[in-house]
Amino acid sequence: MHELYTVLAEYYDTIYGERVERVKGEIDFVEEIFREDAERExxxxxxxxxxxxxxxxxxxxxxxxxxxxxxHEEMLTVAKEKAKVRGLNVRFIQGDALDINFENEFDAVTMFFSSITYFNDSVIQQLFNSVKSALRPGGVFVADFPCGFYGGSNGPTVWDEKKGDERLIITDWREVEPAFQKLHFKRLVQIIKPDRSIRAVFVDDELNIYTPREMRLLAEKYFSEVRIYGNMHRGLKPKEGRYWLVAIKRP
Ligand SMILES: C[S@@+](CC[C@H](N)C(=O)[O-])C[C@H]1O[C@@H](n2cnc3c(N)ncnc32)[C@H](O)[C@@H]1O
Incomplete structure (x- = not known):
């Protein structure tokens, strides 16, 4: 469980190389949400x-x-090293998002790249409650999550990446349990060393599938205003591959 964030942490940015390239666009969109939806600077x-x-x-x-x-400390080790190299002053804390204990400290809380789907519908309420406490009045919570029922293939999808003199072969597939709205996200990462020896790591994570309506209804119990946007635009079309939850704590 969670091998992607422990033994594979140092390979995470390589595995998601394409997404790393896309993140500037994601943050452009989030800044638009900060400007247009939040009710404070x-x-x-x-x-x-x-x-x-x-x-x-x-x-x-x-x-x-x-x-x-x-x-996961292993993920934070990579994050801290990158912050150091870039000369950025960011405070990183190891902890469970469910145990946070902040009161009126942040203008925005973010949770990127489907992380919110690690929380099932009973604990997600605890998360919303803690996020609401952490936010200042007028602040906004932004989290993106995938459409679990999209019509594409369940895989396998195979691609390769390079990290230094190592080569990675990544094979992804997923199994959906529609009755339970669970997504089993499976991945085999084969790391080919320069001497052609291979180290293989298997990832098997269980994620929760939320429809936009379910996410909105759950969040509405905690936030005065909840909007669900499609991917990278402040609206919702019938066939979106990804949704953005925008929840505002009214002053
Ligand atoms: C798909 S990654 C996303 C990482 C990052 N947000 C990004 O956009 O690249 C999911 C992250 O959720 C973290 N995670 C899973 N459960 C968590 C929890 N209960 N509390 C805090 N972090 C958690 C994992 O360690 C992992 O770093």
Whole structure:
């Protein structure tokens, strides 16, 4: 469980190389949400489940005061090293997003790249409650999550990446349990060393599938205003591959 964030943490940015390239566009969109949806100026941001800091550091580069929190120390080690190399001052905290205990400290809380789907519908309420406490009045919670029922193939999808003199062969597939709205995200990462020896790591994570309506209804119990946007635009079309939850804590 969670091998992607422990033994594979140092390979995370390589595995998601394409997404790393896309993150500037994601943060452009999030800044639009900060400007148009939040009801206060956004200066201080808590990035929950920050991982290796891909979005966290982009926010910091743009001048936000950012705190990143993640369950896995291995991910934070990578994030801290990148912050050091880039000369960015970001506070990283190891912890469970469910146990956060902040009161009125942040203008925005973010949770990127499907991290919110690690939380099932009973614990997600605890998460919403803690996020609401962490936010200042007028602040906004932003989290993106995938459409679990999209019509594409369940895989396998295979691609390769390079990290230094190592080559990675990544094979992904997924199994959906529609009755339980669970997505089993499976991945085999084969790391080919320069001497052609191979190290293989298997990832098998269980994620929760939320429809936009379910996410909105759950969040509405905690936030005065909840909007679900499609991918990278402040609207919703019938066939979106990804959704963005935008929940506002009214002053
Ligand atoms: C798909 S990664 C996303 C990382 C980062 N947000 C990004 O956009 O690249 C999911 C992250 O959620 C973290 N995570 C999973 N469960 C968590 C929890 N209960 N509390 C905090 N972080 C958690 C994992 O350690 C991992 O770094």
């Amino acid at each position: 956004i200066k201080r941001v808590l990035d929950l489940a920050c991982g290796t800091g891909v979005p966290t550091l982009e926010l910091a580069m743009r001048g936000y005061e950012v705190v990143g929190l993640d369950l």
